Amino acid sequence: MASNTPDTSDAQRPSLAPDGAGASAHRQPARVTSTAASAARVAAGGNRWIVPAKIAVFVAAWYPLARIVLFGLTDRLGANPIEFITRSTGLWTLVFLCITLAVTPLRRLTGVSALLRFRRMLGLYAFFYAVLHFTTYIWFDKWFDVAAMLKDIGKRPFITVGFAAFVLLIPLAATSPRAMVRKLGRRWQSLHRAIYAVGVLAILHFWWMKAGKHDLLLPKIYGAIMIALLGWRVIAWLRERRAARARAAGR
Numbered sequence: 725m726a727s728n729t730p731d732t733s734d735a736q737r738p739s740l741a742p743d744g745a746g747a748s749a750h751r752q753p754a755r756v757t758s759t760a761a762s763a764a765r766v767a768a769g770g771n772r773w774i775v776p777a778k779i780a781v782f783v784a785a786w787y788p789l790a791r792i793v794l795f796g797l798t799d800r801l802g803a804n805p806i807e808f809i810t811r812s813t814g815l816w817t818l819v820f821l822c823i824t825l826a827v828t829p830l831r832r833l834t835g836v837s838a839l840l841r842f843r844r845m846l847g848l849y850a851f852f853y854a855v856l857h858f859t860t861y862i863w864f865d866k867w868f869d870v871a872a873m874l875k876d877i878g879k880r881p882f883i884t885v886g887f888a889a890f891v892l893l894i895p896l897a898a899t900s901p902r903a904m905v906r907k908l909g910r911r912w913q914s915l916h917r918a919i920y921a922v923g924v925l926a927i928l929h930f931w932w933m934k935a936g937k938h939d940l941l942l943p944k945i946y947g948a949i950m951i952a953l954l955g956w957r958v959i960a961w962l963r964e965r966r967a968a969r970a971r972a973a974g975r
């Protein structure tokens with residue numbers, strides 16, 4: 725599902741993480757104007773760094789897969805290559821989820837709106853690595869043996885939580901093209917709020933898996949990052965609500 729070419733033309737691309745840019749661009753004329761203005765700035769060369777930066781991000785995001793392939797070719801995947809690949813793709817799915825969720829706070833903190841143009845690509849890479857993670861499990865680990873999978877899930881229920889996160893990601897990836905944003909209108913933004921549930925389920929999946937091994941350092945680090953990213957949104961939302969109430973009271 726990840727786009728195979730760096731897409732650099734769009735000023736208000738949708739993504740797997742909502743902050744309204746995709747959907748609200750569709751319904752707010754003011755945003756349309758700002759989109760046109762920003763496109764004009766790009767045309768005038770004001771944001772010249774974006775195209776090379778997008779190409780760099782696009783290429784860098786292949787690193788985790790390239791590493792697995794290289795290790796495979798040089799016999800460095802360890803004693804259990806399937807476990808290595810499952811863990812590596814799982815961790816990179818989580819990394820891309822965190823980076824995607826960090827785009828909006830970073831944009832607000834730095835004031836660099838162009839950061840939004842990276843969000844869709846990053847979200848699709850999260851989905852891409854989730855597909856590899858899931859495929860490694862059901863294909864190379866279990867060989868599509870449903871009975872073996874059910875037995876494993878009985879023993880390791882954290883797999884169900886990962887599966888729930890993956891299922892939630894599917895409609896987000898499927899509705900990320902601009903045509904879908906237009907088609908769904910307001911519903912797009914509501915749908916894409918599911919990314920927060922994906923974040924929580926991903927941490928739960930990771931935590932539960934590592935709790936069985938008494939090795940919670942990484943889940944704690946990623947859990948703290950996720951709390952910061954989601955907490956920031958809750959605070960921003962509460963502030964906006966308070967400001968809207970104050971405006972309404974002042975009228």
Ligand code: HEM
Pocket residue numbers: 807810811812814815816817818854857858861883886887888889890893922926929930933
């Ligand atoms: C958004 C979706 C998902 C995320 C973010 C995710 C993330 C992770 C992470 C971070 C790990 C631990 C990696 C490590 O040890 O460093 C992991 C392990 C694992 N995940 Fe997922 N996962 C997801 C979906 C799934 C799905 C759909 C399945 C299978 C149906 C799955 C099956 C597993 C298994 C079996 C392991 C443990 C591998 C082992 O024991 O060595 N995950 N996942």
